[in-house]
Amino acid sequence: MPAALADSINPCAFAVMLLLLTSILSRTKDRKKALLAGLLFSLAIFITYFLLGMGVLHLLGNVKSLFWLKWIVGIVGLLVGLANIKDYFRYGKGFLMEIPVARRPLMQKIIKKVVSPAGAFVVGVLVSLFLLPCSSGPYLTILGYLSAESQTLNLRGYIYLTVYNLIFVLPMLFIAALIGFGYSTAEKIGQFKNKNTRLIHLIVGLLMLGLGIYVIGTLYRR
Numbered sequence: 001m002p003a004a005l006a007d008s009i010n011p012c013a014f015a016v017m018l019l020l021l022t023s024i025l026s027r028t029k030d031r032k033k034a035l036l037a038g039l040l041f042s043l044a045i046f047i048t049y050f051l052l053g054m055g056v057l058h059l060l061g062n063v064k065s066l067f068w069l070k071w072i073v074g075i076v077g078l079l080v081g082l083a084n085i086k087d088y089f090r091y092g093k094g095f096l097m098e099i100p101v102a103r104r105p106l107m108q109k110i111i112k113k114v115v116s117p118a119g120a121f122v123v124g125v126l127v128s129l130f131l132l133p134c135s136s137g138p139y140l141t142i143l144g145y146l147s148a149e150s151q152t153l154n155l156r157g158y159i160y161l162t163v164y165n166l167i168f169v170l171p172m173l174f175i176a177a178l179i180g181f182g183y184s185t186a187e188k189i190g191q192f193k194n195k196n197t198r199l200i201h202l203i204v205g206l207l208m209l210g211l212g213i214y215v216i217g218t219l220y221r222r
Contacts (some may be wrong), residue, residue, distance in 0.1 A: 004138075004142070004163070004164045004167035004168060004205070004207055005167065005207060006133050006138045006207040006211075007139060007164075007167075008167050008168050008169075008170055008171050009148070009171060009200055009203060009204060010097075010098075010131075010134045010135060010200070010204060011108065011134075011193060011197045011200050011201075012098050012099050012130075012131055012134035012135070013045075013131060013134070013135075013169075013171065013172055014167075014171065014172075014175065014177070014189075014193045015099075015193065016107070016111065016127055016130070016131065016196065017038065017041070017042075017172045017175045017176065018153050018175065018186045018189060018190050018193070019036055019108060019111050019112075020037065020038065020041055020111050020114060020120060021121075021175070021179050021180075021186050022186040023033050023111055023112045023114055024037050024114060024115070024120070025179075025186070027115055027134060028115070029067075030181050030183070031179070031182060032180065033116070033117060034179060034180050035175070035176055035177065035179070035180025035181070035203075036117040036120075036180075037051040037114065037116070037117040037119075037120035038120070038172065038173070038175070038176025038177075038179070038180060039117075039123040039173065039176060040117045040118070040120045040121040040124065041120040041121065041123070041127075041172070041176075042124070042169040042172045042173050042176065043121065043124070043169075044120075044121045044122070044123075044124025044125045044128070045124050045125075045127070045128050045131070045168075045169055045172070046165045046166070046169045047125075048124070048125050048128040049128060049135075049139070049165050049168065050161055050162070050165050052128075053139065053143055053161045053164070053165070056147075057143055057147055057161075058141045060143065060144060060147035060148075061147060064145065066133075066148045067219065069144060069147065069148045070144075070145070070148045070215055070216070070218065070219050071216065071219065072144065072149060073140075073141055073144035073145050073196065073212075073215050074212045074213070074215035074216035074219075075212065075216075076140060076141050076144070076212070077137075077141040077208050077209070077211045077212025077213075077215060078208075078209060078212035078213070078216075079137075079202075079210045079212075080097070080137030080138065080141065080205075080212075081205045081206065081207070081208030081209035081210075081211075081212055082205065082209070083095065083097050083137075083205070084097050084132075084201045084202070084204045084205030084208060085201070085202060085205035085206070085209070086205075087198065087201035087205075088198045088199070088201045088202035088205065091197070091198050091201070097134065097137070097201065097204075098134055099130050099131070099134060103130055106130075107127060107130045110126060110127065111123060111125055111127065116126060132163060133167070137208065138204075138208060138211075139164075140166065141208070141211060141212070141215070142211075145215050146160060167215065175189060179203040
């Protein structure tokens with residue numbers, strides 16, 4: 001599950017979760033409500049990404065040439081990997097594998113309006129669209145590979161989508177639990193995230209490079 005691991009440690013998801021919990025706590029001072037909001041927010045993202053994955057797999061199921069599909073998937077994986085490695089060495093220079101700067105004010109405005117767990121679920125669906133620039137590379141790579149392996153969305157595909165998206169939201173659930181149960185604060189976790197953002201990009205880049213090489217390598221197995 002290298003793609004799922006790469007997707008789950010992206011700094012965008014961490015930043016969104018921290019912003020959400022900070023907003024909830026600043027208005028309610030209620031850790032239990034913040035915990036529930038974090039859980040529902042993560043559930044919303046899980047459901048949204050699961051449905052998006054199903055849609056993409058159905059679309060890719062119409063592709064006739066599996067050979068070229070795998071080539072494209074492998075190249076996408078390599079490019080995403082190289083882009084993330086670039087962010088490790090030259091963070092903030094050129095294209096950044098994170099939420100586009102122009103979209104961040106709108107995303108922050110939406111999240112800061114959340115005052116209840118139910119609102120967190122609704123906003124989670126909307127914010128999923130903002131996370132796409134961060135997560136679309138790994139997700140599309142693995143969806144393309146699954147489609148190349150099987151052109152029909154069978155039970156194995158549903159299980160894989162479920163496991164993938166569970167891994168994707170796992171760090172968000174972990175952050176919600178840490179803050180909700182009082183083991184840490186959004187400020188401390190935010191400082192840790194900011195300190196290690198470049199390292200996160202390096203890890204994601206190496207995982208995606210490995211995935212891209214693996215997918216292309218499957219084309220030449222005998």
